[in-house]
Amino acid sequence: MAIDFEIKFYGVRGTYPVSDKNMIKYGGNTPCVYMKVAGKNFIFDAGTGIIKLGEEVNTKEFDANIFITHMHHDHIQGLSFLKPLFLDENSNIKIYCKNYKEATFESIIKAFLHEPLFPYNIDTSKAKHEFEPIESGDIIEFGDIKVYTIQNNHPDGGLGYKVTYNNKSCCYITDYEVKEENIDELTNFIKGTDILIMDATYNKEEYKEKEGWGHSTWEDVTHIAKDAKVKKLFLFHHKPTRTDRELNEIQKNARKILKNTFCAKEDERVVL
Numbered sequence: 621m622a623i624d625f626e627i628k629f630y631g632v633r634g635t636y637p638v639s640d641k642n643m644i645k646y647g648g649n650t651p652c653v654y655m656k657v658a659g660k661n662f663i664f665d666a667g668t669g670i671i672k673l674g675e676e677v678n679t680k681e682f683d684a685n686i687f688i689t690h691m692h693h694d695h696i697q698g699l700s701f702l703k704p705l706f707l708d709e710n711s712n713i714k715i716y717c718k719n720y721k722e723a724t725f726e727s728i729i730k731a732f733l734h735e736p737l738f739p740y741n742i743d744t745s746k747a748k749h750e751f752e753p754i755e756s757g758d759i760i761e762f763g764d765i766k767v768y769t770i771q772n773n774h775p776d777g778g779l780g781y782k783v784t785y786n787n788k789s790c791c792y793i794t795d796y797e798v799k800e801e802n803i804d805e806l807t808n809f810i811k812g813t814d815i816l817i818m819d820a821t822y823n824k825e826e827y828k829e830k831e832g833w834g835h836s837t838w839e840d841v842t843h844i845a846k847d848a849k850v851k852k853l854f855l856f857h858h859k860p861t862r863t864d865r866e867l868n869e870i871q872k873n874a875r876k877i878l879k880n881t882f883c884a885k886e887d888e889r890v891v892l
Contacts, residue, residue, distance in 0.1 A: 625788045625892040627815060628654045631669020632884040634794075634821050634835070634857035635694055645864040647886030650694040651857060653792055653817060657765050657785050664781060664792045665689055669886065670698035674705070681710040682747075687767065688717035689795055690778030691728050699729065700738055704747055711747035716760065718779050719753045726751035754779070770809045773797045774834035782809060788892040790815040794857045798836045803844065811848045814892050817884060818845070820855035823870070838870050842877040854884040 631637075631649035638648035650667025661677075661684040663670060682704040689695055704711040717725040729751070734741040742749070754760065756771035756779060765785045772778035773796055780793035791813045798806065810816050820842075821835035838855050845853040855874065858867060867883040874881040882888075 623656075623891055624658050625785055625790070626656050627790055627817075627890040627892075629669075629854075629884050629886055629888045630654055630673045631665070631667040631698070632856055632858055632886055633667075633860055634819075635860045637668045637694075638860050640863075642863040642865070645885060646858060646862075646867050646883060649886060650697065651689075651794060652698060655783055655790060657783060658763070660762055660765060661685065662687065662767070662783065665695045665794070666697075666699045666702065667694050668698045671701045674701070674703040677704060680708060682708060683712040684714075685762070686713060686715045687779075687781055687792075688715065688725070689772060689780065689792075690774060690776060691717070691720055691725060692776070692795070695795075696729065696732060699742075700733060705742075705749060706745045706747070709746040709748075713747050713749040714752055715749065716752045716754050718755060718777060720776060724751075725753060768809070770805070772834075773799060773802050775832075780809070782813065789813045790817070790892070792817045794819040795834055796836060797832070797834045798840045798844065807844060807848045810845070810850060812850070813848075814851045815854065815890060816845055816848075816850045816852070817854045817856045819857040820870075821857050821859050826859075838874055839877075842874045842881055845881070846878045850878070852880040852882070852890075853878055854882050854890075856884045858883070 631652040649669035651665040652669030653664040655662040663686045760767040768782040770780040782791045791810045796819045818841045820838035822837045827837045871883045
């Protein structure tokens with residue numbers, strides 16, 4: 621039977637990439653999640669994980685839609701080394717994100733991928749590429765595939781996403797701080813989804829010192845996912861100092877709340 625909705629994790633770590641013997645199982649790359657839906661390529665965030673994705677795909681012709689949550693470094697730093705973007709004249713790359721105040725996200729990316737921050741600029745890339753600004757509440761359609769958006773509660777803003785196709789769905793919501801005032805909106809957005817990939821950077825004790833930083837706790841996220849009847853939860857955007865042993869323990873304890881809970885790890889593939 622043909623697979624029409626699959627997900628693969630290429631980067632699951634938050635804030636900055638890590639390389640450490642205690643962080644091998646779950647991986648050290650910053651956020652990037654790939655979805656292949658009805659033959660179309662969707663990439664969510666362009667952290668360092670997107671570099672490996674670019675190495676794996678057929679760079680002779682790769683058409684993709686890249687949805688960026690926000691402009692913080694850990695979510696765009698991999699664009700510099702995305703092979704299909706810079707090396708393949710037959711590829712078509714479309715990048716979606718929310719504008720930031722008076723600056724367009726296109727101008728921010730072009731400044732990031734430009735001297736003196738980088739030795740060449742994105743306008744020299746061989747692939748056909750374009751930028752599409754979007755806002756919270758927008759629905760982007762690709763035939764029967766729909767991508768819904770929600771406002772992230774995070775410094776400098778951002779967007780979360782939900783992809784739906786053929787009665788299947790996956791939500792990608794990271795760099796989102798759960799607060800009492802946004803629980804209802806979040807719950808409605810993720811309700812009944814097959815897969816929820818959700819920011820769970822902190823635990824309750826750590827959060828006491830990090831409130832307002834724009835990230836959630838695994839305890840809050842797991843309870844909300846249970847209340848929303850999420851079928852499978854992947855805790856995401858792991859704290860950069862979080863070890864494999866600690867993530868194993870978080871996964872074990874989270875499953876006491878919602879059985880189908882996993883700490884997201886690189887190279888893991890999920891089929892709907």
